[in-house]
Amino acid sequence: MERVAIVGTGQTKHTSTRGDVSIGGLVREAALRALADADMTWDDIDAVVIGKAPDFFEGVMMPELYLADALGAIGKPMFRVHTAGSVGGSTAIVASELVSSGVHERVLTLAFEKQSESEAMWALSFAIPFQPPMHAGAGGYFAPHIRSYMQRSKAPDHIGILVALKDRLNACKNPYAHLHEKDATFESIKDSIMLWDPIRYSETCPSSDGAFAMVLTNEKGGDDAAAAGRPPAWVKGTAMRSEPTMFAGRDQVSPLGGQLCSKDVYAQAGITNPRAEVDVVEMYVPFSWFEPMWLENLGFCEEGEGWRLVEDGVTEMTGDLPVNCSGGVLSTNPIGASGMIRFGEAAMQVRGQCGEHQIDGVRTAVGHAYGGGSQFFAMWVLGSEKP
Amino acid sequence: MRDVAIIAFAQTKHRRSYEGTSEVEFLAPVLQEVQAKAGLEKKDIDFVCSGSSDYLAGQAFSFVVTLDAYGPWPPITESHVDMDGAWALYEAWVKMQTGKIDTALIYAYGKSSPGSIRRVLTRQLEPYYTQPLWPDSVALAALQARVGLDAGTWTEEQMAEVAATSRRNAKGNPFAQVVDDAEPATLLSKDYFVDPLRVHDCPPITDGAAAVIMVAGDKAKELTDRPAWIRGIDHRIDPAALGVRDLTVSPSAQLAAEKAGVADGNVDVAELHAPFTHQEIILRNALGLGDGVDVNPSGGALAANPVMTAGLIRFGELADRISRGEADRGVAHATSGACLQQNLVAVLEGE
Numbered sequence A: 001m002e003r004v005a006i007v008g009t010g011q012t013k014h015t016s017t018r019g020d021v022s023i024g025g026l027v028r029e030a031a032l033r034a035l036a037d038a039d040m041t042w043d044d045i046d047a048v049v050i051g052k053a054p055d056f057f058e059g060v061m062m063p064e065l066y067l068a069d070a071l072g073a074i075g076k077p078m079f080r081v082h083t084a085g086s087v088g089g090s091t092a093i094v095a096s097e098l099v100s101s102g103v104h105e106r107v108l109t110l111a112f113e114k115q116s117e118s119e120a121m122w123a124l125s126f127a128i129p130f131q132p133p134m135h136a137g138a139g140g141y142f143a144p145h146i147r148s149y150m151q152r153s154k155a156p157d158h159i160g161i162l163v164a165l166k167d168r169l170n171a172c173k174n175p176y177a178h179l180h181e182k183d184a185t186f187e188s189i190k191d192s193i194m195l196w197d198p199i200r201y202s203e204t205c206p207s208s209d210g211a212f213a214m215v216l217t218n219e220k221g222g223d224d225a226a227a228a229g230r231p232p233a234w235v236k237g238t239a240m241r242s243e244p245t246m247f248a249g250r251d252q253v254s255p256l257g258g259q260l261c262s263k264d265v266y267a268q269a270g271i272t273n274p275r276a277e278v279d280v281v282e283m284y285v286p287f288s289w290f291e292p293m294w295l296e297n298l299g300f301c302e303e304g305e306g307w308r309l310v311e312d313g314v315t316e317m318t319g320d321l322p323v324n325c326s327g328g329v330l331s332t333n334p335i336g337a338s339g340m341i342r343f344g345e346a347a348m349q350v351r352g353q354c355g356e357h358q359i360d361g362v363r364t365a366v367g368h369a370y371g372g373g374s375q376f377f378a379m380w381v382l383g384s385e386k387p
Numbered sequence B: 001m002r003d004v005a006i007i008a009f010a011q012t013k014h015r016r017s018y019e020g021t022s023e024v025e026f027l028a029p030v031l032q033e034v035q036a037k038a039g040l041e042k043k044d045i046d047f048v049c050s051g052s053s054d055y056l057a058g059q060a061f062s063f064v065v066t067l068d069a070y071g072p073w074p075p076i077t078e079s080h081v082d083m084d085g086a087w088a089l090y091e092a093w094v095k096m097q098t099g100k101i102d103t104a105l106i107y108a109y110g111k112s113s114p115g116s117i118r119r120v121l122t123r124q125l126e127p128y129y130t131q132p133l134w135p136d137s138v139a140l141a142a143l144q145a146r147v148g149l150d151a152g153t154w155t156e157e158q159m160a161e162v163a164a165t166s167r168r169n170a171k172g173n174p175f176a177q178v179v180d181d182a183e184p185a186t187l188l189s190k191d192y193f194v195d196p197l198r199v200h201d202c203p204p205i206t207d208g209a210a211a212v213i214m215v216a217g218d219k220a221k222e223l224t225d226r227p228a229w230i231r232g233i234d235h236r237i238d239p240a241a242l243g244v245r246d247l248t249v250s251p252s253a254q255l256a257a258e259k260a261g262v263a264d265g266n267v268d269v270a271e272l273h274a275p276f277t278h279q280e281i282i283l284r285n286a287l288g289l290g291d292g293v294d295v296n297p298s299g300g301a302l303a304a305n306p307v308m309t310a311g312l313i314r315f316g317e318l319a320d321r322i323s324r325g326e327a328d329r330g331v332a333h334a335t336s337g338a339c340l341q342q343n344l345v346a347v348l349e350g351e
Helices: A023-037 A087-100 A137-153 A159-171 A186-190 A219-227 A256-269 A290-297 A306-311 A335-351 B023-038 B062-069 B085-097 B117-124 B137-151 B156-172 B184-188 B218-223 B251-260 B277-287 B310-323
Strands: A005-011 A047-051 A078-081 A106-114 A194-196 A209-217 A233-242 A280-282 A364-371 A376-383 B004-011 B047-051 B078-081 B103-111 B207-216 B228-237 B269-271 B329-336 B342-349
Touching: A005 A023, A005 A219, A005 A335, A023 A106, A023 A209, A047 A087, A047 A335, A078 A087, A078 B078, A078 B085, A078 B228, A087 A106, A087 A209, A087 A233, A087 A335, A087 A364, A087 A376, A087 B085, A106 A335, A137 A194, A137 A290, A159 A186, A159 A290, A159 A306, A209 A219, A209 A335, A233 A256, A233 A335, A233 B078, A256 A290, A256 A364, A256 A376, A280 A335, A290 A306, A335 A364, A335 A376, B004 B023, B004 B085, B004 B218, B004 B310, B023 B062, B023 B103, B023 B207, B047 B062, B047 B085, B062 B078, B078 B085, B085 B103, B085 B207, B085 B228, B085 B310, B085 B329, B085 B342, B103 B310, B117 B137, B137 B277, B156 B184, B156 B277, B207 B218, B207 B310, B228 B251, B228 B310, B251 B277, B251 B329, B251 B342, B269 B310, B277 B329, B277 B342, B310 B329, B310 B342
Parallel strands: A047 A078, A047 A106, A280 A364, B047 B078, B047 B103, B269 B329
Antiparallel strands: A005 A209, A005 A233, A106 A209, A233 A376, A364 A376, B004 B207, B004 B228, B103 B207, B228 B342, B329 B342
16 A cells, blocks of 8 residues: 655634635635645646535535536546545545555545535434434534433533633634634633533534645655655554444444544554554544543543543643644534544644644644544544654 | 456336335345345445435435445444445545455435426536526536537437437336337427427436445455456546536546546447436547447436436446446446536446
């Protein structure tokens, strides 16, 4: 298998409404920044792979058709991935396989959402016959999982608030993050309105317009970038897992699919003790409580211990396992792009490009995304050294 | 490139409507049948990849629930594209080239019956200036047909000939929807549907599903006497804006055919995803297919056109024909978007 290097990343300033650009303009902005970072032009790109959440969000069916022009894909292979909330991660993985397979040398991959042109909450409120009409929006779906986690792990009520506070303050160090709530405090989050008990307003992700793009190359491209003083991030492992929607035997608090996905990707990367060997994690936390839940699910601690890591400050930027230094999904959520932002922020950490939210000396970083009813998982491990 | 072959194919009987059955219900038998044909069980399958569109189901994340038709437990390695299933097959083929997987099940489904497919497909167009005008898929194809008629690239008689051949060929396909013996002259005696298209120039509205199993290397030979090897596969896209394209030709199909190596050998048979009669003529020209090529012996998309699925069916039909020894080397093609905007071409071959 050909080695894969990330040699360019680019993103838009995420915000609630990018009324100044079309969808095409939005994606082109991120793509041009990734190309500039990679010191490339459109002509250097062999193929384009895009991802986004449901077409209903913007009302454009199969938008790869419309976006072929904006993304310089005319006369090239243009591919579109859709795996629910994990899509940003799976899109990057499909792009990496186009390179690792030897089919292409240089691939542009991009994920986006322009939530201002839609109403995601109602697009995610499923009607019969698909599901019983029991909830409104993703928060209504996930709140019972969180209550179940709290009951099982005996986690105290304030853990979610601690995660939200950390991510919102981290976001202030990331110029591209949507929310910059410099005045956020434990009290302000605690006092915010309860939306889906136990999820408060300030423990919930925003609705964002945004796009994130990456340029992936083969080993030669990675070596050339390194020689030019632009160190790449090397892909050390990729994995995806899916499990059913309607199946009483699955555990939605710590899904088997997530456990298997993490074990697979660590094995590929030669990681035996993720807590010790991983320097920084970007994980998909759309509601605050998912940080302790995923810490356990992804093998960073024993079951029932995730909340203790949060309480002890382990996942702060100053802790030994910093999680979501970018501010995470809790601070920026262009839904279809959120997974790719996790994957891309992991690349930026390895490449030392994160500015104020950079962790010193990152050698190994994990990007994680999930989707559906906690049933689709995508992960990659990146390293500063060639695998 | 690693040798990869299609070893099994299953599809629904294609109908105007499967009203009353969910996607899971009408897909599940197809997934079971294709595994039985391949002699494989779920534990033997390394990767599942599917193609479908939320816009047909009228539901965001519709494919999430549909995956239950496969029964992904214990959890599986799986992916999905909002593209025709032929592109899901391409994703699986790429993954096989990495060496990570040896077997893949690819499926696709489309139920057009819940909505108005002509109106639904307008949502594929550029959203700010074009979508608000609601130009429907048949009207856009009619514009394309008119350009070719005016340019002398094809005639209404040639278009009717394509339809008549397709319907006659479909007599040998028990899964087809539009089957008859009508002569071109009879078809031409009908009124226009959307000028210059008559009903016979347009695809039927179809509910349907299909699945194939693809296997790498020696395993394919173990499982079947005559695997249909994928010798080349490539896909390309043209601009969305119709005004910047010459609609009488298909540069993306031509380029994909070059990259897939169509001209590197004799072509016995071609399964072309041409929803409209004149589009078959465009594709024959783009792919360089001569008069000796048996085009769409299954009847093609004019005989059954389940959206998001009709491209994958072309692969299955061609692979079956090769496996039965009725063809040695053939071309499978899939298209997406208005007026053949995006095209995928593959060359399949027996031993």
